[in-house]
Amino acid sequence: MNERDHVGENAALYALGALDEFTQSAVDAHAAGCAACSRLLGAAEDDVARMAAAEPRHQPPGAMVRRLRPNLPAAHAGLLSWGAFAAALLLAILPSAYFWQENQAMRAAMTARTDAMSRLAGTSVRSATFTAMNGGASARVMYAPDGSWYVVLVRGAEGALDVAWMHDGRRTMLGTVQPYGDVAMLYLPKSHRMDQLALVEGPRVVAEAQLAYESK
Amino acid sequence: MLDPGDDDTLAAAFAARERWAFDEAYRRYAPSLYSAAYNVLGNAEDAADCVQDALTRVWRSPHAYRRERGLVRSFLVVCVRNEAISRRRSQLRRQHLEARLAAEPQEHEVLRAGDPIERDRLRAALAKLPPQQRVPLELAYYEGKTHAEISDELREPLGTVKSRIAAGLRKLAAALDTATP
Ligand SMILES: [Zn+2]
Numbered sequence: 001m002n003e004r005d006h007v008g009e010n011a012a013l014y015a016l017g018a019l020d021e022f023t024q025s026a027v028d029a030h031a032a033g034c035a036a037c038s039r040l041l042g043a044a045e046d047d048v049a050r051m052a053a054a055e056p057r058h059q060p061p062g063a064m065v066r067r068l069r070p071n072l073p074a075a076h077a078g079l080l081s082w083g084a085f086a087a088a089l090l091l092a093i094l095p096s097a098y099f100w101q102e103n104q105a106m107r108a109a110m111t112a113r114t115d116a117m118s119r120l121a122g123t124s125v126r127s128a129t130f131t132a133m134n135g136g137a138s139a140r141v142m143y144a145p146d147g148s149w150y151v152v153l154v155r156g157a158e159g160a161l162d163v164a165w166m167h168d169g170r171r172t173m174l175g176t177v178q179p180y181g182d183v184a185m186l187y188l189p190k191s192h193r194m195d196q197l198a199l200v201e202g203p204r205v206v207a208e209a210q211l212a213y214e215s216k
Numbered sequence: 217m218l219d220p221g222d223d224d225t226l227a228a229a230f231a232a233r234e235r236w237a238f239d240e241a242y243r244r245y246a247p248s249l250y251s252a253a254y255n256v257l258g259n260a261e262d263a264a265d266c267v268q269d270a271l272t273r274v275w276r277s278p279h280a281y282r283r284e285r286g287l288v289r290s291f292l293v294v295c296v297r298n299e300a301i302s303r304r305r306s307q308l309r310r311q312h313l314e315a316r317l318a319a320e321p322q323e324h325e326v327l328r329a330g331d332p333i334e335r336d337r338l339r340a341a342l343a344k345l346p347p348q349q350r351v352p353l354e355l356a357y358y359e360g361k362t363h364a365e366i367s368d369e370l371r372e373p374l375g376t377v378k379s380r381i382a383a384g385l386r387k388l389a390a391a392l393d394t395a396t397p
Contacts, residue, residue, distance in 0.1 A: 012382040015294050017301035018356035018363050024298065032279035042286030044382075047389035049290035051357060052297065054338040054392050058254040059247060060264060 003029040007037040015044035130199060130207035133157070139199055141209050147193030152177055154184040159201050163188070166196040166208070173200070223287060231283045238275060245289050249296045256300035256360070263300070270299040301360040341391045349384030352377050 001010060003026050013019045014027045031038045130139040137157040143150040152163050154177050163186050165172040177184035177199075199207045229237035246267070253263035253270075274280050274295055285291050342350055352370060355361045361369070367377045 009378040009382045012385045013356070013363050013378060014298075016353075016356040016381065016385065017294075017298045017360060018366070018381070020362050020364065021302065028277075028280070031285075032282065035282070035284045038282050038284035039286070042284065042290065044385065045285070045290040045294040046287060047385050048297070048357075049287070049293040050389045050392045051338055052252045052255070052293050053248070054341065055251070055255045057247065058251045058260075058263070060250040060260070 001026050001030075005030065006034065007031065007040055011037070011040045011044040012047070014041060015048040126212070128209045128211050130197075130209040133199070133207045139207055139209075141197055141211065143194075143211060145213060147190055147213070150188040150190060150194070150197070152186045152188070152197070152199075154199065157184060157199075161206070162200040164198045164200050164205075165194045166198050167194070171198070171200075171205075227283060227286070227288050230288050231281055231285075233275075233278065237288075238271070241288050241292065242271065245292055248289065249292055252293050252297050253300045256297060256304055262303065266300045266303055267296055270296040273299070304360055338392070341388055344391060345384050345388060349380045349387065352381050353384040353388065356381060 001007075001023060005026070007014070007027055007030060010019060010023065010027055014024060019027065027037075027041070031041055126145055127140055127142045130141070133139065135156070135158060137154065139152065139154040139157070139161075141150055141152045154161060157177075161177050161184065163174045163177060165174055174188055174197075175186050177186040193211070193213050195211055195213075197209050197211065198205045226237055226240055230241060249267045249270075250263055253266040254260065257263050257266060271292070274292070280295075281288070281291055342354060345353065352366050352372075355366045355369065356363070363374060363377055363381070366381075367374045370377065372380075
């Protein structure tokens with residue numbers, strides 16, 4: 001086969017490692033651009049993973065586990081990938097919102113999320129990290145270059161967190177991040193650029209983020 | 217057990233090449249990946265190198281994994297196994313070459329190491345397949361043979377071998393799935 005051919009029955013051979021290297025590369029190249037064949041390969045890979053799981057387990061020695069850890073070079077396009085992560089998260093939480101269609105507030109929230117999702121699918125996303133938080137929690141804000149929307153994502157926080165806009169020595173409360181599993185999120189449609197956001201727990205500021213914009 | 221929602225989040229981030237997703241996948245799956253490599257290579261040092269090389273290669277190929285591929289774990293197990301098989305093939309080629317140079321007839325070598333008794337669960341499931349499906353599947357899985365080599369060895373057309381392997385794999389996986397303790 002070549003790169004343009006669909007994978008077909010080669011999926012099982014690929015997953016078993018029974019293709020020659022040339023055909024294996026052609027499958028890789030084709031699957032990168034074909035959703036249907038990616039699904040087919042995924043199913044065959046699940047089957048082979050089941051076979052592998054039915055074989056004896058071997059525990060790597062502790063020192064080897066540390067050495068095993070791949071020393072990966074830095075990835076590119078960090079901003080975009082955060083956008084993709086948030087879009088996936090939004091997709092994952094959308095269905096739960098359908099249970100609350102009668103609820104006006106939820107309907108508004110759903111619309112807002114759909115809006116956020118379509119915005120995140122675009123390419124011009126900026127992002128800033130909040131200063132270190134206690135207990136290993138981490139937080140980030142993604143935002144539009146024109147300040148038209150903001151998404152605050154918090155991972156691993158314990159208590160309820162509010163988001164505040166810090167400006168001219170004042171603090172304007174914007175809302176509370178909503179938990180979805182171990183991630184919490186707040187989407188804020190806005191019409192202006194905010195330079196500094198804070199995460200607030202009760203009366204206390206627990207983390208701050210500085211947002212940068214290209215001057216125009 | 218893993219929460220499926222959690223797997224979805226990991227898969228999405230993995231597809232987006234989030235560094236944390238690679239770290240998390242490594243943390244979760246390193247023992248499975250190491251075992252998969254060891255079961256092909258039969259050697260701790262080689263198995264460790266193989267896992268590291270396979271993961272580094274995935275990280276460096278921006279389009280290697282996309283969301284439709286499904287479970288990250290299965291994807292990585294196959295990446296590592298394929299890397300291990302390709303290493304084993306070149307080891308065998310080297311050994312055959314050396315053997316030929318030494319003018320010694322070489323026994324056909326099976327791609328495996330480890331205690332056969334421990335492999336009972338997979339072996340038992342394989343034994344239940346009809347021979348037409350079992351034999352080509354075993355030649356691929358245990359001996360790392362390519363479909364062309366299997367077709368030669370069994371004197372069956374390539375297309376027939378492909379279909380039997382595909383059908384055998386589906387049936388075997390379904391049997392293992394229901395037999396999972
Ligand atoms: Zn295709």
